Amino acid sequence: MKSARSILTVAFWLLVAGLFAADLCLLQTYTPTEVTMGPVQKIFYFHLPVAICTFLACFITFVASVGYLWQRRTVFDDLASASARVAVQLCAVVLVTGMAWGRGAWGVWWTWSPRLTFSLILFLLYCVYLILRSSVEGRQRRATVAAVYGVIAFLDVPLVYLSAKLVPDIHPASIHLETSMQLTLLAWAVPVLLLTGGLICTRFRLNRLHSQLAEQSETDGRGFEVMPLTGNVAEA
């Protein structure tokens, strides 16, 4: 049973890696180059799906935080923590790809436009979420503080989305795409979504394991220490 699960996990990650490789080939051979912006426009096919997945990860953190405040079950806290970590990672990718786009298209790495500013704030808010988790003592207290913060931090997500639509912004609010461009976007959305799901699930399983071990250690009084990378741990 356990080995079947391991095989499925490896198959899943290989599939995601294969899809990414296929999409890179698609980008080189099939996707047309946009006339006005040139090759730099192709960053969009990676940038947009990652941005959508960032919102999704933030939303999962929000829902799990509400769930924890409502039911006080550690499973919600573990899920909120897992998706927040992935959200930080995804948001970093959105910022990096967006900056490269900005340099290529507008000639600057960064400009304080509403969407860019709110995106940076989103990244910082979730970084603070992680710092907050590591600085609060006591499992229940940490979970409660993080859940309240997780709900508040999510308020920035609608601001990021609406900023380019409601306020004049250098960042495009919507882009018209040809059919081949739409297909490329869809092809990139699949592995990015799978990767996001895979990362959240892996982190969530790790968090569950840590929580269960912490609970066990509290009941049987034996501590738990994660092995260092060398594996040369003296048997106690």
Place this chain on the structure above:
Amino acid sequence: MFYLRFAYAAGLLLLWGYAAMLWLESYRVHQSVARRNRMAETSGEKS
């Protein structure tokens, strides 16, 4: 073209680097759990 390559390389490196870090941590935690279980079994046998 440089900015296009830079964006994809940096983005994919960030995502897959994080995935690799997670696998490594997962491996270490599972090894530690196995060690903990072995120690629990050994101490149970001795008593």
